[in-house]
Amino acid sequence: MPDPEKVAAIRTLLPATAAGIYLNAGTCGPMPAETQRAMDEQAASELAVGRAKVDQWQAFGQRMAEARSSLAAALVADPDDIALTHSTTDGINLVVSSLPWVPGDRVLTTNHEHPGVLGPLFALRDRVGVVVEALDIGDGGDDARTLEVFGRALERPARAVVVSHALWTTGAVLPVDRLGALARAAGAVSVIDGAQSAGAIPVMLDTLRVDAYAFPGQKWLLGPEGMGGLWVDRAFADATTPSTAGYLSYSSFDLTRGGVLQPGARRFEATGFHRPSVVGLARSCGWLTMYVGLPWSMARAAQLAAATHDRLASIPGVRMVTPRGSGGTLVTFRINGWTAAAAASELGARVFAIIRDLPPIDAVRISVGFWNTEEELERLATAVELLAGHTPETIPPRRTLAVLGSDDQPLG
Numbered sequence: 001m002p003d004p005e006k007v008a009a010i011r012t013l014l015p016a017t018a019a020g021i022y023l024n025a026g027t028c029g030p031m032p033a034e035t036q037r038a039m040d041e042q043a044a045s046e047l048a049v050g051r052a053k054v055d056q057w058q059a060f061g062q063r064m065a066e067a068r069s070s071l072a073a074a075l076v077a078d079p080d081d082i083a084l085t086h087s088t089t090d091g092i093n094l095v096v097s098s099l100p101w102v103p104g105d106r107v108l109t110t111n112h113e114h115p116g117v118l119g120p121l122f123a124l125r126d127r128v129g130v131v132v133e134a135l136d137i138g139d140g141g142d143d144a145r146t147l148e149v150f151g152r153a154l155e156r157p158a159r160a161v162v163v164s165h166a167l168w169t170t171g172a173v174l175p176v177d178r179l180g181a182l183a184r185a186a187g188a189v190s191v192i193d194g195a196q197s198a199g200a201i202p203v204m205l206d207t208l209r210v211d212a213y214a215f216p217g218q219k220w221l222l223g224p225e226g227m228g229g230l231w232v233d234r235a236f237a238d239a240t241t242p243s244t245a246g247y248l249s250y251s252s253f254d255l256t257r258g259g260v261l262q263p264g265a266r267r268f269e270a271t272g273f274h275r276p277s278v279v280g281l282a283r284s285c286g287w288l289t290m291y292v293g294l295p296w297s298m299a300r301a302a303q304l305a306a307a308t309h310d311r312l313a314s315i316p317g318v319r320m321v322t323p324r325g326s327g328g329t330l331v332t333f334r335i336n337g338w339t340a341a342a343a344a345s346e347l348g349a350r351v352f353a354i355i356r357d358l359p360p361i362d363a364v365r366i367s368v369g370f371w372n373t374e375e376e377l378e379r380l381a382t383a384v385e386l387l388a389g390h391t392p393e394t395i396p397p398r399r400t401l402a403v404l405g406s407d408d409q410p411l412g
Contacts, residue, residue, distance in 0.1 A: 003300070007373060010292060014222075014371050020352030021376045026168065026196055026330055026367035027356055029222040031284065038283040039224065039276040046275065060275055067278050070285035071229045074221060074294060075198060075213075077205040081237075083230045083269035084278070088195045089116035091214025091230035094268045095191050096120050096162065098242045103129030105159040108150060108188075110174075111136050112167040117193050121162060130159075140172030141323025147178055154186040161190045165197035165213075169361050171322040171330030173201060180210035189236070195219060198229075199288065200329045202298055211236045220329075220369075222288060223281035226274055232265040242268055297370035301329045304377060305368040311381045317388030321363045332358065332365045335384065337391040340364050350398060351383045 001009065011017045016030035049056075064084060072079040085091040096107075097120070107121055111134045124130040135153055137146045150161065161183040166173045180190040190210040197203055198213075199220030205213055210233070217227035232240075262269075288294055309331050313320045321332035335343050340357035343364050347353040355366050368377070387395065 007371065011371055013287075017371050020348070020354045021380055022371065023353060023355045023366040023368060023380070025200070025220055025222075025369050026365060028218050028225065029199075029220055029369070030371065031222055031224070031280075032287045034287055035223065035280045035283045039280040042276040042279045051275070060278070063275070063278050063282065064273070067227075067282040067285075068229075070282040070289070071221075073289050074285045075203045075205050075215070075229075075231065076207075077231050078234075081205070081231055081234055081265045083232065083265040083267075084273060085214065085228040085230050085268075085270075086226055086273075087116070087228045088193055088214045088216045089119060091212070091228055091268075092117060092162070092191060092193060093120045094230060094242060095189075095212040095214070095232065095240075096124065096160065098240050098268075099159055099189060101128045101130055101159060104131065106131045106133055106157065107160045107162055108133050108135060108153050108158050109162050110134060110140070110146075110164070110167070112140060112169045113162075113164060114168045114193065114195065116195065117162055117164065137174075139170045139321070139323050140167045140174055141170070141326055143175045143178075146174060147182065150179055150182055154182055154188065158183075158186065158188045161188050162193070163190075164193040164195065165203070166195075166201065166328045166330065168196055168330070169321070169332060169358060169363070169365075171196070171326050171328045171332055171365070173197070173327040177207075177209050180208065184209070184211075196328065196330060199294075200298065200301065201327065202295075205231045217277075217281045217284070221281070221285055223284040224274075224277040227277050227281045230265060230268055232268060234264050237264045237267060240267075292370070300370040301368055301372075302327070304370075304372055304374070305329045305331055307374075308366070308368055308377050308381070311377070312384060315381070315385050315388050318384060321361065329368050330365055331368060332361075332363045333384075334363050335388050338387060342392050343387055346387060346392070346395070347380065347383050350386075351379050353380050353383070 013033050014030040015033055016022055022030050067084060068079040068082045071082050101124060107130055121132045125132050135149045137149055163174060165176050176192050183190040192210050192213045194213050194215035198215035213231040215229050217223035218225040312318050312333050317336040319334045340362045344355055344357040358365050
């Protein structure tokens with residue numbers, strides 16, 4: 001199909017795109033109607049016949065395998081190298097806690113990391129005495145600077161490098177393949193947060209040269225919340241014994257061989273998954289790869305994000321946080337005279353923009369997706385232009401709609 005027709009067809013299958021200008025997949029993406037139907041069917045079956053039959057559990061093992069395979073197809077990996085998790089932070093915790101930390105060990109990260117990365121690291125700092133070093137890489141848009149900063153830091157021994165593939169603040173895409181190579185050469189483990197990259201930009205895990213890559217299901221992969229994945233390099237996985245083995249369950253162990261840990265990523269996999277959500281994640285990934293087409297969706301999202309960045313940058317009074325040519329799908333900006341919270345609220349009310357503010361840096365962030373239209377993004381830019389020309393005190397009031405039967409418009 002030509003793009004306009006294809007986008008229109010896709011939007012009918014993503015009902016949430018009709019609720020407003022959907023620009024917050026960086027928090028949760030719009031769920032395909034097909035995914036919700038598959039989840040409803042699974043839930044209805046469980047309601048009708050229960051969840052306790054042995055054959056149901058065996059069938060669910062197949063659904064988990066399908067979910068791993070769907071994730072592997074989306075991220076170019078071997079399904080045996082992927083474990084299902086409950087979130088990105090879950091995956092990071094599993095890998096980071098498995099390392100043999102001792103007091104004084106260094107872990108290197110950036111000055112732009114999400115609490116989902118910082119939480120596990122600060123827990124290690126407080127529990128073990130690990131030194132967490134947040135390296136200043138500017139806005140993340142200069143690869144040479146990023147590599148130089150980490151290269152210098154790795155001249156002294158470090159246990160791990162833990163960074164995001166795409167920064168949740170500025171949206172810049174980091175050269176994690178080269179960072180992983182630097183870390184490996186220095187004897188450090190590289191753990192990557194893929195929260196804003198998996199499903200949004202091309203990711204080829206088999207060739208990325210990192211040790212572990214954690215990612216969510218509910219964002220750019222358009223799956224349900226409470227699901228994620230963890231890819232682990234096979235050699236690293238087989239040489240690692242998760243220290244959280246008490247948290248893991250029999251799915252992580254081969255009970256036919258006396259309870260030894262499963263090979264590869266499976267040794268990091270727990271249980272207790274919500275069965276409809278596992279089915280839903282597999283269906284969303286399958287829908288993306290087989291119906292939409294990831295090369296097309298990623299190329300379109302990148303093109304729209306770049307065009308939106310340039311349009312917003314051209315507006316007087318708008319200050320861009322995202323570096324031009326960042327390579328990702330997040331676009332972050334500030335509007336003179338407005339707090340991020342006030343601007344996000346006003347844009348939501350004026351043009352039904354589904355966006356978010358980032359309190360740590362007081363900026364507005366939009367997550368541009370392949371489902372967006374050029375007309376939607378221009379409406380957003382026009383609204384930003386209006387805000388940039390005013391303050392919250394001087395902006396013209398929004399039009400109101402009188403509702404018959406309300407207190408303001410009594411019937412009769």
